[in-house]
Amino acid sequence: MRQYAMIIDLTRCVGCHACALACRAEWDIPAQDGYRRNWVRNLGPAKTSHGLSFTAYPGLCNHCDKPACVPVCPADKIKKTFTEPKTGKTKTMTVAATWKNPFDGTVQIDKTRCLGCGACADACPYGARYVNTNIANKNLDGDGIADKCTFCKPRVEAGLRPACVQTCITDARIFGWRDEPKIADYIKKGAIRMESAQVQTGPNVYYYGHPKDLELLTKTSTPQEMP
Amino acid sequence: MNDGSFIYLYLFNQILATRYIMPNQHPFFFLSAAFTYPEQANIHPFFEILASLSADLSIEFNHQAADSTSLTDLQAEYVRLFINSPAGVPAPPYASIYIDNRGILLQQGHDEAMSFYQAAGLETIESSECEDHIAFELAFIGHLIEDNRLDLLNKFINEHVLKWYPAFSQRLQSARPCHFYQVLGQITGLCLQHILIEEKADE
Amino acid sequence: MNRRRFLKMSAATAMAMAAFSLDGLPPKGGLFRVGQALARTNYGPANGSMGAKEITSVCEMCFWRCPIVTKVRNGKLIKIEGNPKSPVNGQRVCARGNSGIQLLYDPDRIKYPMKRVGARGEGKWAKISWDEALEEIAHNMNKVKKKYGPHALAYFDHGASAENLREVFMAMGTENYTSEPAFFQCVGPAALAYLETVGYIATGTRQYNDMPHAKAMLLVGSHIGENVHVSHVREFIEGLAAGSKLVVVDPRFSVAAGKADIHLSIRPGTDTALLLAWINYVIQNNLYHKEFVANTCQGFADLKKEVKGYSLEWAAEICDLKIADMKAAIEMLAKASPHVMIHPGRHSTWYGKGDVGRHQSYAILSALFGAVGVPGGLYFPTPVKVGHIDCVEEKSKTVAPVEVSLKEDSAYPFSAAFGTVTADIIKAINTSKPYPIRLLGVNGVNIMQTIPDPYETMKAIKKLDFIFCEEMMAGETALWSDIILPDAIYLERYDGVYAYEGLTPYITVRQPALPPMYEAKPPYWIAKNLARHLKIDGFPLPDAKALVNHDLEAVNLSINKLNKQGGIISLPANPYRTPENLKIATDSGKIKLSVAAFEDEDLDAIPKFQPAPAPPKGYARLIYGRCPVHTFSRTMNNLWLNHEVPENKLWLNDEIARQLKIKNDETVVLENQSGKRSNPIKVLVTPGIRPDAVYMTHGFGSKSPHLSRAYGKGAADGYMMTNTVEDPFMGATSKRTNFVRIVKNKSILDIPEIIPVPAAIPKFKLRKLAADRQKAGVRPQYASTGDFSIQERRGGE
Structure with a gap:
């Protein structure tokens, strides 16, 4: 299976929040507390073992190898057939209202079947999901609808870049297949996953940066335990 | 809630049948007019109808306030409450602000209003105002009543107006409006409530 | 059973409404007319902004004015992106550019005269x-x-x-x-210094600094990255990515400092001392570009003589820096000569006296390194001619x-x-x-x-x-x-x-996305x-x-x-000059290391170090900067931007915070040297600010209660600025000459002096009033707009 991934290059990032706002605009996400698919937390200036660091944690759904959010979905299971856009190859899986796509590795939500129970949001160690309670599937007695980053799936399928990548003013965000050189090279030269001893979900957003900035990022923002 | 019988309208039509009232004299066109910027030199008719509706609905009405309010007072208060205020416009009178907590103009709430107008085969006149302004929506209700479009009326009120009017009304009342707009807000709220009768109501 | 009361209209109401409808009002409110009946449509963002109608235009969320594409669907603006044909930003727009839609649809926008x-x-x-x-x-x-x-x-x-x-x-x-x-409050002194020294305004609204091709860059107080002008930030990052060295001089650890090879945490108000010592060092150690200086500059001998007294040892004490660091930094810059970007900064009205001199010093350093008209240095604008028409004829615009x-x-x-x-x-x-x-x-x-x-x-x-x-x-x-x-x-x-x-270079136009x-x-x-x-x-x-x-x-x-052509056309650039083609637009045709025109007005031809008074006992200097999400005070009410960064924080040195027992995120009030108090502001405890200064981003704490989301959120640096020093060249007003101390739980906390101030720097004298008040414990004055009482108008919400 090929896997989409994203590099966030903190040597280029200036923590300007353009990514977060482009995402809000593209997907029409209301500005309510906790309602966001994409966020920036400015970190520091703080001491690290490599000197002072003043950096940022630009976060989004990690589209994990082993997503914690998928197995907890209590929605009725259905059979769903996935198609690889290029080859037309299909694969049928039994899924609840959220799944990991077998052809591009992205984690997606079926909004028409989401109950809004929030189990997936609670399960995510990165807090990448939220439940929009302004809307709900009333026919299912839903309380709201879960939402999160889709890696801009509709845009990517139309040949565009994710909105956050397109708007990034310093080209600090790089999106593509995990095995493509533009991504793989970064991983080779030391881009990290925000994982810890307890949290090993295989996130596919990688952070590259000066050791002091990665230290501050890890220290402040890497989840230390599963929720 | 589906196509319920409609007691208010039923009675209303009964009254119509006996020709006591002209067809355009249910309160919604009045409420609509009262929610537009006051420009008539003579504002007394507004107060009179408001007073009368208050009596009908058992709302307290302060006749002194009516007498001591000038047109300029009413205009300044309208601007403060609904257009621009140094304290931030406390109660923008648009569906878009409240529906889905958008907080800005011309979003989901406006789309909803427009699609209802389209479904009724009506369009708004040329105006500098947004079409989801409370005055438009109340006038639209008036038209639906007159045209006897009960199904659409029910939907419009339940699936749109009541999604935002309570939040708007709350912001209006907490801005300590002058008596006119305080009572207007209450009356409109009651009218919107009472126009709807649940299905089992006439069992 | 849920039976609701229903509305009964009395005969009196009916009568009143009957009369009302005759009162000149259009029947039925007159707000609707018959249109075409359409099935209800579902609008929805399932496909994001894809497929929307695109109109190219120009952003104005700040004055940098990036070329943009506006995306309109069903008569509504749904997204703003960068213009893909723009050679400066492409499809990129910053946080503010992305949020223009919120300004358009803000219920607090002014709607009518x-x-x-x-x-x-x-x-x-x-x-x-x-x-x-x-x-x-x-x-x-x-x-x-x-x-x-x-x-x-x-x-x-x-x-x-x-x-x-x-x-x-x-x-x-x-x-x-x-x-x-x-x-007058921003770029004035810098513009004048460059105009007189190199013959053009190398920094003004536009800045002609070739960062992408620099091999070393110097930023003094300039915080590119937090101060976001998209092409400028891009050029900065491009330069760094291409291997440029970076020296940042700033009492604060800025985002740029975080990317620097050397960060010099300088005592505020002493930048010119460092620059003059560097100029002297460059001359004394033959690090300057001799050919360029000989052919293109005038006043070198005078400069050499004038700066002779400014040694690194002297500057070390004045600036509170280590000699080794200062030396390493200037050597790093000199090594890159002539491809060295001595950045002119932007906002230049810091201390009043000496602001023009500080910018002259940058220009002199650029000239000494031969970094004018070459890749990586100051470059020349490429004139782009377009038409012009006077709205009012010239002859009708005579000044009386x-x-x-x-x-x-x-x-x-x-x-x-x-x-x-x-x-x-x-x-x-x-x-x-x-x-x-x-x-x-x-x-x-x-x-x-x-x-x-x-x-x-x-x-x-x-x-x-x-x-x-x-x-x-x-x-x-x-x-x-x-x-x-x-x-x-x-x-x-x-x-x-x-x-x-x-x-x-390019030509583009602003055009409306919507009426x-x-x-x-x-x-x-x-x-x-x-x-x-x-x-x-x-x-x-x-x-x-x-x-x-x-x-x-x-x-x-x-x-x-x-x-x-996509709303924009690109034109060829002509930024660099060969030595033969280099024409300097001063009256003498030379870069002026010494400016006679200044001397004619009894001002210094060559900058001298004039120390800005240090904080009085118990106070720290208030410095300020930009936040990448906001444009000055203009965007604080923007729903998205406000949601993203709703308030500013007061940066307080960690050691000072420890001594004053102030914790991170605690709320304090500032009191300035004349007793003016700020709105409450949260503290960011950080080693990234010197103990003799505090920092906040500018533009928050609006006193306009109109801006409903911004009102009273964070503190406004402007309301703390009651002591101003005017620059003697052009009257620009200083903004870094104010001092504050902290008020917590109504008690005043003096900021301890951790770093002693050398005798050569005078301390700011507290005006008698403030000193007396302090002794007598008189109630302080709160910053306020005066007449307007928010409590009354808001109805005690």
Whole structure:
């Protein structure tokens, strides 16, 4: 299976929040507390073992190898057939209202079947999901609808870049297949996953940066335990 | 809630049948007019109808306030409450602000209003105002009543107006409006409530 | 069973309504007419902004004006992206650019012309027609002109949209037709220093700094990255990615410092000492570009003599820096010569005295390294010619004669070329000297937050006969205005032609994504119609669109032609010069290391170090900067941007915080040296700020309760700025000459002096008043707009 991934290059990032706002605009996400698919937390200036660091944690759904959010979905299971856009190859899986796509590795939500129970949001160690309670599937007695980053799936399928990548003013965000050189090279030269001893979900957003900035990022923002 | 019988309208039509009232004299066109910027030199008719509706609905009405309010007072208060205020416009009178907590103009709430107008085969006149302004929506209700479009009326009120009017009304009342707009807000709220009768109501 | 009460209408009501319908109102409210019945459609963002109609335009969330694409669906703006054909930003826009949609649809935008119906500053308004509003303004302009003379009219402006109205003021004969706080409070001293030294304004609204090709860069206090102008930040990052070294001099650990090879945490107010010591070091150690200096510069011998006394040892004590670090930094820069970017900074009004000298020092360093007209240095703009038409003919814009001119006879020898000094206008209003100023037009400027000492400004406004403003969002200026005119948002109008003369020159135009909402009008329409009411001839073109087409015609373009090419055309650049082709535009044709014109006015030809007074005992210096999510004070009310960064924080040194027992995120109040107190502000405890300074981002803590989301969130640095020092060259007002201490739980906490101040730097003397008050424990004055009580109006929410 090929896997989409994203590099966030903190040597280029200036923590300007353009990514977060482009995402809000593209997907029409209301500005309510906790309602966001994409966020920036400015970190520091703080001491690290490599000197002072003043950096940022630009976060989004990690589209994990082993997503914690998928197995907890209590929605009725259905059979769903996935198609690889290029080859037309299909694969049928039994899924609840959220799944990991077998052809591009992205984690997606079926909004028409989401109950809004929030189990997936609670399960995510990165807090990448939220439940929009302004809307709900009333026919299912839903309380709201879960939402999160889709890696801009509709845009990517139309040949565009994710909105956050397109708007990034310093080209600090790089999106593509995990095995493509533009991504793989970064991983080779030391881009990290925000994982810890307890949290090993295989996130596919990688952070590259000066050791002091990665230290501050890890220290402040890497989840230390599963929720 | 589906196509319920409609007691208010039923009675209303009964009254119509006996020709006591002209067809355009249910309160919604009045409420609509009262929610537009006051420009008539003579504002007394507004107060009179408001007073009368208050009596009908058992709302307290302060006749002194009516007498001591000038047109300029009413205009300044309208601007403060609904257009621009140094304290931030406390109660923008648009569906878009409240529906889905958008907080800005011309979003989901406006789309909803427009699609209802389209479904009724009506369009708004040329105006500098947004079409989801409370005055438009109340006038639209008036038209639906007159045209006897009960199904659409029910939907419009339940699936749109009541999604935002309570939040708007709350912001209006907490801005300590002058008596006119305080009572207007209450009356409109009651009218919107009472126009709807649940299905089992006439069992 | 849920049975609801139903409405019964009494006969009395029926009668009243019957009468009402005869009262001249259209039947049934008259708000609807029969249209085409359509099935209900479901609008939804399932596909994001894809497939929306695209119209190219130009951003105005800040003055950098990136080329953009507006995306419109069902008559609504749904997204803004960068123009893919733009050579500067491509499809990128910053946080603010992305949020322009929120400005357009903000319920707090000014919707109609309004007049004040309460007391000035009370904020009680009634809606009026455009004709009434313009007639009222015209009447007052004529009345004030007749009574006090034309110079009693003054105009505060900002940005391209202010130009049309400026011509109306010019036609009235006033000399006070331009006073741009953005100039006098920001780039003025830098612009003058570069103009006199290298013969062009290498830094002004635009900045001609070749960062992408630099091999080393120096930033002094400049915080690119937090200060976001997209192409500028891109060029900075490109330079670093290509391997440029970076030296950052800043008392604060900025984002740029985080990317630097060397960060010098300098004592505030001593930058020129460091620069002069570096200049001396470069000369003494033969690190300068001898050929360039010999062929292109004049005044080298004088410079060498003048800076001889400034040693690194001396500077180390003054600047509180280590000699080794200073040396390493200048060697690093020298090694890259001539491809070295001595960045001119941007906001330059720091200490009043010495601001021009500091910028002269940057320019001198660039010249010594031969970094002018070469890759990686200061480069030359590529002139882009477009047409121009006067709205009012030149001959009708004669400045009326005046005995003592506020502009020409200013105490500042170099101010007149740039306009009337902002602070002089405020002073003239308050004192009627040299003549009374009684009417103010304000266009797109928050004069409370951009002019230092808002208390003087408020006093001045109360004295005016008349004040009007043209605004998009009601800032503090609108609160005080007699007439408020609703300006079309930048997304709703045509403006001039935008020609970029930088590394990637282009021509583009602003065009409306949508027509103006409510009764907002574009600036050209407003100026044209005000001119009509004033019976001023001019404005020959029907509208701004015609104006844009006229200006494009000169280069054989039109809006249509431009749109066929993606709304923008790129032009070849000519930024560099060979030694033979290098022409310096000063009168002598040389770069002036020593500026005789300054000497002629009894100012220093070569900069001298003049120490800015150090904080008095118990206080720290207040410094400020930009937040990438906000443009000064203009964007704080933007729903998205406010949600993203709702408030600023006070950066407090971790050691000071430990001694004062202040914890991270605790809320404090600041009190400045004259006893003015700030709004409450949360503390960021950090090692990233020196112990003798505190820092906050500028523009928060709006005192305009109108800006409902921004009101009272965070603290405003502007309201702490009551001590200003004017720059002797052009009268620009200092903004880093204020000192604060902390008030926590109503008790005043003195900030301990951890780093001793050398004897060569005097301490700021507390004015007697403040000192006495301190002794007597008199109740402090709270910063306030004076007349307006928020509690009353908001109904105690």
